Structures are given as C-alpha cells and as structure tokens.
Amino acid sequence: MTFNWFRRPNSESAEVPTPATQEETPAPEATPSETTTPDTADLLAFAKAAYKNIQEKQVETETPVAVEEETPTTTEEVTAPVTEITEDIVTPTESEPEQIETPALSFLERAAAEREAKQEKLIASAIETPAPETAIAITEPEPTPEVEVIELEFDDGFVWSAEVLAAQGRKAEDISIEEITWLKKLRQGLDKTRRNILNQIKSIVGQGPLNQNAVNEIEALLLQADVGVEATDYIINALQKKLLAEVTPPEQAIAYLKQILRDILDAPLAHKPPSSFAPTKDTLTIWLMTGVNGAGKTTTIGKLSHLAQKSGYNCLIGAADTFRAAAVEQVKVWGQRSGVEVIANPGKNTDPAAVVFDAITAAEARQTELLLIDTAGRLQNKKNLMDELSKIRRIIAKKAPNAHVESLLVLDATLGQNGLRQAEVFSQAAQLSGVVLTKLDGTAKGGVALAVVQQLGLPIRFIGAGEGIEDLRPFSSYEFVEALLSG
Numbered sequence: 001m002t003f004n005w006f007r008r009p010n011s012e013s014a015e016v017p018t019p020a021t022q023e024e025t026p027a028p029e030a031t032p033s034e035t036t037t038p039d040t041a042d043l044l045a046f047a048k049a050a051y052k053n054i055q056e057k058q059v060e061t062e063t064p065v066a067v068e069e070e071t072p073t074t075t076e077e078v079t080a081p082v083t084e085i086t087e088d089i090v091t092p093t094e095s096e097p098e099q100i101e102t103p104a105l106s107f108l109e110r111a112a113a114e115r116e117a118k119q120e121k122l123i124a125s126a127i128e129t130p131a132p133e134t135a136i137a138i139t140e141p142e143p144t145p146e147v148e149v150i151e152l153e154f155d156d157g158f159v160w161s162a163e164v165l166a167a168q169g170r171k172a173e174d175i176s177i178e179e180i181t182w183l184k185k186l187r188q189g190l191d192k193t194r195r196n197i198l199n200q201i202k203s204i205v206g207q208g209p210l211n212q213n214a215v216n217e218i219e220a221l222l223l224q225a226d227v228g229v230e231a232t233d234y235i236i237n238a239l240q241k242k243l244l245a246e247v248t249p250p251e252q253a254i255a256y257l258k259q260i261l262r263d264i265l266d267a268p269l270a271h272k273p274p275s276s277f278a279p280t281k282d283t284l285t286i287w288l289m290t291g292v293n294g295a296g297k298t299t300t301i302g303k304l305s306h307l308a309q310k311s312g313y314n315c316l317i318g319a320a321d322t323f324r325a326a327a328v329e330q331v332k333v334w335g336q337r338s339g340v341e342v343i344a345n346p347g348k349n350t351d352p353a354a355v356v357f358d359a360i361t362a363a364e365a366r367q368t369e370l371l372l373i374d375t376a377g378r379l380q381n382k383k384n385l386m387d388e389l390s391k392i393r394r395i396i397a398k399k400a401p402n403a404h405v406e407s408l409l410v411l412d413a414t415l416g417q418n419g420l421r422q423a424e425v426f427s428q429a430a431q432l433s434g435v436v437l438t439k440l441d442g443t444a445k446g447g448v449a450l451a452v453v454q455q456l457g458l459p460i461r462f463i464g465a466g467e468g469i470e471d472l473r474p475f476s477s478y479e480f481v482e483a484l485l486s487g
C-alpha cells in the first residue's frame with residue numbers, strides 16, 4: 001500500500017487521529033512522552049517489535065526499502081529531454097474565453113490536443129506581455145528513478161526513532177523503515193545544535209528553580225542557536241513564569257521547555273483546519289516555490305516531486321525560474337531523478353508567467369494533482385520580484401481558479417538570522433503560506449526554526465536534512481523538538 005507522507009499520522013496535516021499529540025496536551029506535565037510512553041523496558045520491546053516487523057516486511061517484499069541517490073555533479077549527462085515538442089505559442093488575449101481540454105489521452109495525443117487548443121486561440125490569460133519564445137519543452141522523466149538499499153540496523157538511532165513514534169501513539173506494526181531512517185537523519189542533522197547549545201540549556205533547566213544567572217545563561221545560549229530575540233524572549237518569559245514560581249522536578253521542567261518550543265512552532269497553525277495543507281487527490285494543488293538562489297529551492301522541488309510520486313500523487317513541475325538559464329536545466333535533472341515531467345520553455349529570457357500558463361495547461365490535461373512551480377530567486381530589485389510573483393499569481397487565478405495554491409519560501413537554515421532578513425522581502429512579495437527549512441544537517445543554527453516561525457508568523461511545512469532525494473519530509477513540531485532536546 002502507498003504510504004502518503006503528506007498525510008502521515010504524526011504530521012500536521014494528518015487525518016489519522018493521534019492519541020497523544022502535543023495539540024491535545026492540556027499542560028506541560030502531560031506531553032506525549034510522559035503520558036503514553038511506557039517505561040524504558042517497554043520502549044525497548046516496542047523498538048524490537050518494530051524492527052522485527054520491518055525485517056519481516058523486507059523478506060516478504062524482497063525489494064529495496066529506501067531510496068538514496070548520489071547528487072549529480074553535472075547537469076549535462078541527464079538533461080537531454082526524452083521528448084521535446086516545438087510549437088508556436090499563440091499569445092492569449094484578454095477578451096477571448098478560456099477553454100481548456102482535459103481529456104484522458106496518450107502522451108502524444110495530449111501534446112497534439114494542447115497544440116490544437118493553442119492554435120484555436122481559445123485560451124485567455126492574464127499575461128500582460130506576450131511570451132517572447134515560441135517553444136515549449138516537456139522533459140519526460142525516465143521511467144523509474146534509481147534505488148539503493150539502506151541497511152536496517154538496530155542501533156541507538158533506531159531505538160530513539162521508534163521511541164519517538166511510540167510516544168505519538170504509533171503501533172509497532174505500522175512503522176516503516178523510511179520513517180525510522182528519516183528520524184535518524186533528523187536527529188543526526190540537529191546533532192550540532194543539540195550538542196553545542198541545547199544540551200546546556202537542558203541541564204540548566206533540569207537543575208531546579210531558575211535564578212537570574214540561569215535565566216541569563218539560557219538567554220545567551222538560545223541566541224547562539226539563532227533562536228532570535230523574539231522567540232528567546234517568549235521562551236524566557238514562559239520558563240520564568242513556571243520555573244521561578246514552583247519547584248519543578250527536572251524531567252517536568254524539560255517537558256515544560258519542550259512544550260514551550262512546540263507552542264511556538266505550532267502557533268501559526270492554531271486556527272487552521274488540520275488537513276488544509278496536504279494535496280487532495282483528484283484536484284489540482286499548486287505550490288509556488290520561492291526563495292533566494294542557493295537556498296535549496298531546486299533541490300527541494302526535486303525532493304518534493306519524489307515524495308509526491310511515492311505518496312501516490314500525479315505530480316508535474318513548471319520551470320518558471322527563467323531568470324537564470326541554468327535553473328531550468330537543474331530542475332530538469334531533478335525531474336529526471338524523481339520521474340516527474342518538467343514543463344519548460346527552452347528559450348532565453350522567456351516570460352515565467354507563460355511557463356506557468358503552459359504548466360497549468362499540461363497539468364489539466366494530465367490530471368495532475370500537485371504542480372510544483374520553480375520561481376526566480378533573484379531579480380534586479382524587490383519591485384521586479386513582486387511584479388513577477390504577482391503576475392504568476394494572476395495567471396494561476398485566471399487559468400486555474402479552483403486550484404488550491406500555496407506559496408512556500410525555501411530558507412537555508414545555515415544562514416540563521418541573515419536568511420530571515422531575505423525572507424522578509426519574499427514574505428512581502430509572495431503572499432507566503434509556509435516555509436521549507438533546508439540544510440538543517442550539519443548546522444549549529446537549528447534554533448532558527450523557532451525564529452522563522454516567531455518572526456515571520458509562518459508555519460514550517462517541510463524540512464531538509466541532506467542533499468539526497470529522500471532527505472526532505474513534512475515538518476512535525478513534536479519530532480523536531482524531540483530531536484533538538486532529547487536526541
């Protein structure tokens with residue numbers, strides 16, 4: 001059965017109820033790990049049962065259990081599109097009615113239908129300037145992405161990951177090797193932040209009532225972890241309220257600290273319906289991917305398209321970062337790797353809105369459920385960026401009025417507070433609805449996640465913890481905080 005990562009039981013968008021998540025926790029004393037987690041011996045038994053179950057499944061299927069690929073170093077080897085269609089794009093006019101054919105046809109028939117549709121000039125759009133180029137390239141993916149087996153090991157990381165899943169009410173028989181592998185990666189990725197800074201905070205908080213010195217120390221450590229001034233103030237105030245007033249046993253104090261961090265991370269979702277974010281089957285969802293060059297936008301699009309494919313969604317990529325020539329090539333490489341088609345316009349200086357237009361046409365013809373759109377990371381100035389993004393939004397609103405649209409900002413965690421300054425420009429330009437935090441592996445600035453949420457008021461939707469195609473998953477505040485403080 002296909003495992004839907006976007007609706008994973010312990011992710012925010014889950015539809016499956018979790019018996020003891022942080023949202024349902026009335027007080028810090030009753031966090032998942034304290035209420036539902038059995039004692040250590042039981043947890044070990046749980047981990048062993050999960051391990052045995054995964055082993056048995058592996059024997060049954062005799063197929064590789066996880067995917068991991070080398071990041072390609074050059075684009076040339078794989079960029080040649082399998083199919084390239086060159087055609088005239090008839091510039092749509094404002095006055096003509098919109099008619100889009102979405103038949104279930106073979107690939108060639110669909111391509112012909114698209115051509116015909118355009119030739120008949122039946123498509124209206126909000127493109128203000130005509131698309132200068134006259135060719136659309138559809139990079140068809142190779143049939144199956146490469147796979148590589150990941151060894152199943154019953155090690156410390158496995159036990160920790162199983163414990164985190166157990167604490168969220170998961171059953172040993174439902175746990176997959178991929179979930180374990182991801183949690184191990186997350187824990188490893190946050191290792192530096194945890195070791196350098198948060199372990200010290202944990203030991204101070206665990207020592208009993210906070211005196212002023214302890215408060216000052218915690219404050220300095222949080223700032224070092226790039227938690228940011230606002231989130232640090234919030235944490236300190238909340239800790240002081242609780243820990244100055246009462247004598248709290250160390251475990252409870254730490255549980256309280258974890259609760260505070262989760263509260264910050266979950267705050268932007270407080271008034272949202274739980275399943276509002278995951279793509280819905282049989283309807284079109286469009287995610288506009290924004291962010292400065294180098295943040296990991298292209299890589300994220302590749303990883304998301306792979307995740308969408310394996311979660312059972314029809315996915316398509318629109319290469320609308322036409323500002324930088326190499327960006328289109330890079331996105332094509334990722335399309336090849338994840339087995340997802342890329343809609344691009346091969347000419348130079350093409351209108352990104354025209355690419356979006358073509359991508360939506362293709363998405364409608366192919367019954368695409370998730371369309372990922374790459375956008376330019378750098379334009380001459382903020383106004384250009386705003387103009388371009390709003391033009392893209394207008395095209396989407398006109399051409400796909402029923403699509404569910406989200407705008408995600410890709411942020412490089414290693415930049416810490418500097419990344420946030422860039423983020424503010426995008427948040428003014430792009431009507432952002434969430435953040436993808438990349439490169440959490442190997443940085444000591446993992447605390448920036450808290451700053452992002454507190455300062456931008458945006459939820460983190462995905463996190464990246466490595467360069468491989470499997471190294472990005474939906475964000476879970478519970479798992480993140482556990483990896484940060486108890487990994």
Ligand SMILES: Nc1nc2c(ncn2[C@@H]2O[C@H](COP(=O)(O)OP(=O)(O)OP(=O)(O)O)[C@@H](O)[C@H]2O)c(=O)[nH]1
Nearest residue numbers: 292293294295296297298299438439464465466467
């Ligand atoms: N360690 C690590 N590296 C990452 C992660 N995500 C992306 N990268 C690396 O960051 C670099 C930049 O990623 P890109 O996806 O090319 O970034 P971009 O934002 O599309 O930038 P341009 O390609 O310049 O437009 C690449 O070397 C990626 O492999 C991550 O989660 N962890």
